[in-house]
Amino acid sequence: MDDAEREELKARILDEIADTEERIMGLEKATEAVAPDKALGRLSRLEAMSDKSVNDAALSDARERLGQLEVALTKVYQAGFGICVTCEEAIAHERIMALPHASQCVACASKGRVR
Numbered sequence: 035m036d037d038a039e040r041e042e043l044k045a046r047i048l049d050e051i052a053d054t055e056e057r058i059m060g061l062e063k064a065t066e067a068v069a070p071d072k073a074l075g076r077l078s079r080l081e082a083m084s085d086k087s088v089n090d091a092a093l094s095d096a097r098e099r100l101g102q103l104e105v106a107l108t109k110v111y112q113a114g115f116g117i118c119v120t121c122e123e124a125i126a127h128e129r130i131m132a133l134p135h136a137s138q139c140v141a142c143a144s145k146g147r148v149r
């Protein structure tokens with residue numbers, strides 16, 4: 035991976051961090067406790083609670099994703115970044131963007147190979 039590719043990847047990771055942070059803020063708002071005195075009927079209150087559990091799950095996914103992206107960002111300039119730890123071939127760009135914390139190429143990961 036050359037410097038230009040690293041720069042491009044870094045920019046894309048930063049973009050995605052910004053998107054993910056935005057999503058987390060939106061979800062945090064959406065998952066604020068449903069106030070008991072809120073003028074909701076019984077049914078819509080149940081709906082609100084079920085939305086909340088969906089949003090809670092989405093929020094925890096988004097936080098995990100953010101953590102992965104932040105790790106990837108710290109690794110962009112490390113020598114081994116983008117290199118499969120198992121076969122030492124370059125990991126495809128698309129895979130790094132989809133899974134910035136990936137340490138294996140698609141072939142090795144799908145075979146479940148370990149170093």
Ligand SMILES: [Zn+2]
Binds near residue numbers: 119121122138140143
């Ligand atoms: Zn590999």
